[in-house]
Amino acid sequence: MSVVIPKPFVPRGGPRELATGPNPYLPAPARIMRAADLVPDVRLFELRFTDSTLADSFTFRPGQFVELSVEGVGEGPFSLPSSPTRRGVFQLGIRRAGKLTDFLFNYLSEGDEVGIRGPLGNGFPVERLEGSDLMLVAGGLGMVPLRGLLQYVVDLRERFGRVMLLYGSRNPDAVLFREELESLARRGDVELHLSVDATQGKPWSGRVGVVTELLDEVVCDVPSTYAVACGPPVFYKFMLEKLVAMGFGRDRIFLSLERRMECGIGKCGHCAVGYTFTCLHGPVFSYWDAMNLPELIYT
Amino acid sequence: MQTFRMNASFLPAFMEALKRWGTLVAPVERGAGTYVLQAIDDVSLARPDALRTILPFKKLLLKPRFAMLERRDGGRTEEVFDNDMGPIVYFGAHACDIHALEILDLIYMTDYVDPYYRRNRERLTVVGYGCMPDEYCFCESLGTETVERGFDVFLTPLGDRFLVTVCSARGDDIVRANPELFEPASRADTRDYLKRLQEREQSFSLAMDVTDLPYVLELKREDPVWDEVGKKCLCCGSCSMVCPTCACFNVVDERPELGRAVRARTWDACLYRDYATVAGGHNFRADRADRVRNRYYHKQEAFVREFGKPSCVGCGRCIENCPTGINVVEVFKYVRGEL
Numbered sequence: 099m100s101v102v103i104p105k106p107f108v109p110r111g112g113p114r115e116l117a118t119g120p121n122p123y124l125p126a127p128a129r130i131m132r133a134a135d136l137v138p139d140v141r142l143f144e145l146r147f148t149d150s151t152l153a154d155s156f157t158f159r160p161g162q163f164v165e166l167s168v169e170g171v172g173e174g175p176f177s178l179p180s181s182p183t184r185r186g187v188f189q190l191g192i193r194r195a196g197k198l199t200d201f202l203f204n205y206l207s208e209g210d211e212v213g214i215r216g217p218l219g220n221g222f223p224v225e226r227l228e229g230s231d232l233m234l235v236a237g238g239l240g241m242v243p244l245r246g247l248l249q250y251v252v253d254l255r256e257r258f259g260r261v262m263l264l265y266g267s268r269n270p271d272a273v274l275f276r277e278e279l280e281s282l283a284r285r286g287d288v289e290l291h292l293s294v295d296a297t298q299g300k301p302w303s304g305r306v307g308v309v310t311e312l313l314d315e316v317v318c319d320v321p322s323t324y325a326v327a328c329g330p331p332v333f334y335k336f337m338l339e340k341l342v343a344m345g346f347g348r349d350r351i352f353l354s355l356e357r358r359m360e361c362g363i364g365k366c367g368h369c370a371v372g373y374t375f376t377c378l379h380g381p382v383f384s385y386w387d388a389m390n391l392p393e394l395i396y397t
Numbered sequence: 398m399q400t401f402r403m404n405a406s407f408l409p410a411f412m413e414a415l416k417r418w419g420t421l422v423a424p425v426e427r428g429a430g431t432y433v434l435q436a437i438d439d440v441s442l443a444r445p446d447a448l449r450t451i452l453p454f455k456k457l458l459l460k461p462r463f464a465m466l467e468r469r470d471g472g473r474t475e476e477v478f479d480n481d482m483g484p485i486v487y488f489g490a491h492a493c494d495i496h497a498l499e500i501l502d503l504i505y506m507t508d509y510v511d512p513y514y515r516r517n518r519e520r521l522t523v524v525g526y527g528c529m530p531d532e533y534c535f536c537e538s539l540g541t542e543t544v545e546r547g548f549d550v551f552l553t554p555l556g557d558r559f560l561v562t563v564c565s566a567r568g569d570d571i572v573r574a575n576p577e578l579f580e581p582a583s584r585a586d587t588r589d590y591l592k593r594l595q596e597r598e599q600s601f602s603l604a605m606d607v608t609d610l611p612y613v614l615e616l617k618r619e620d621p622v623w624d625e626v627g628k629k630c631l632c633c634g635s636c637s638m639v640c641p642t643c644a645c646f647n648v649v650d651e652r653p654e655l656g657r658a659v660r661a662r663t664w665d666a667c668l669y670r671d672y673a674t675v676a677g678g679h680n681f682r683a684d685r686a687d688r689v690r691n692r693y694y695h696k697q698e699a700f701v702r703e704f705g706k707p708s709c710v711g712c713g714r715c716i717e718n719c720p721t722g723i724n725v726v727e728v729f730k731y732v733r734g735e736l
Contacts, residue, residue: 110507110508110703111508112507112508112509112510113507113508113509113510114508114509115509116509120512121476121512122509122511122512123465123466123512123513123660124466124474124475124476125474127473127474167650167660168650169466169468169474169650169658169660170468170650170651170652170658170659171650171658172650173648173650173660174676193677195676195677196676196677198676199676213474331679356675357673357675357681358672358673358674358675358681360647360648361646361648363508363509364508364509365504365505365509365511365644365646366645366646366647366648366665367644367645367646367665367667368645368647368665368672368673369673370667370695370699371681372694372698372699372702373698373699373700373701373702373703374699378508392618
């Protein structure tokens, strides 16, 4: 399968333009093709640009994000849980968390238009990951960007070695993409390890406990494996050092970070951490790079 | 670069001539000893020797608040030109201002070029004016006390005349269109110019040691000094508002009337409490000390790493305007353990 994805870029190069137009602040209209709840308060939106040339040419790297806006309400950054191997449409996995997302959940449905700017950020270094085993580690909503990478890996399955997915959720009702992940596991594409913090009385066959304990379940050849982690700040606090303790080099662990990406193009300053603009140089960093930017992880 | 001489009595005529290149904007005395940058018609109001206007020239490029996009119900989202200032001649820029302009260009005119900034920037004519430092100026420490580029024309006062430096084709146009105002500079003019430079160098009273400052800061990240500055700082953001290189902004969506949505952009400051708050409420810099440290590190460490120089030009506005008397020069002395 041949896939066209943007090359990884050198930040502050250019001049360059976003796929969505020469004014980087001006969103391109996109139509909601499908909207379905993954779990309560997290909805998967499938979008297609109304301009068919843009819709067909739009591509991105797994791990990049877009800014979604509803004029008059607001704009926010959302990571892409879909893969550039599937063209024409793209998806956003959105948790209800504020004014903009409330509006999305309450008032917008299939057929409505929103504005999209992007793709933004650097994305996962997929070229570097090729040929290696992958250990994907997700906590909570961190599954959203990792699902994009997972879809990419599954679509280009022969380019990657073993794929392990370790995914921790709050409870059995909060597991995102559960059926899909289980089906991938049955097909043998992915080795799936799920955990929940508590079962809350629901049927559950996976592990109960914190997500870091899943690392004890898997045996992998660390030197030929890359770890890619994505989750909330507290997740990183425990997960990253445990991966290091398992023998992972800090430059073989990648993580995707959340910050307040407002402009998405390294201008407004809100996501700056040290000399790094999370929106431009990130959101994906190696652990080594992230730990040398003191505010990046443990704040 | 070309140099000329202009008789001091020609200054009003020169300013009148500048109007051909755009709206003339110059420092004007608003109250005793306070100056603001404003558009003038009467050239006698200009006070180009004033050291610091309350707000720097950045307001001529990015208004404190402007609409970026607009959408009428049923229509498409469109760019609006609320920020357009038209052609402006900024008269009375000092060396530090011109260095600050270069820093804003590094942020806004590279990579994804900011179209709102660019429209004003490309039509901006910069006419510099030589200054003498006061007790708040420390540009010399940052190497921004002189300029070799970034302006169109620069006037250095030499008593009864000016040494006129031309640094762009537009500056050349200005000189060629007004030949009656200029004559070739003589040896005496350049001699007096150099003498003035020497005098100026000797009149700095404030100095900041920037040697290896990014490395020093890296080592001092956890230093208690940041907690102490954090206790003193009100996080009012005044220093950022008056800073010629602080250019952070916030984006807000509004419905000013039924059927019309506007996306506007306002100046913002990293010292404000919610600057780094994300959806769901997590604040990555909840403590004042973290926010204060972030501001100093961004200026003197982060910007150096990204662009090769600090984003402070030593204009002294933050010192003059801090309501609790925080002085950036003293903060860094303290960080180095000299206080």
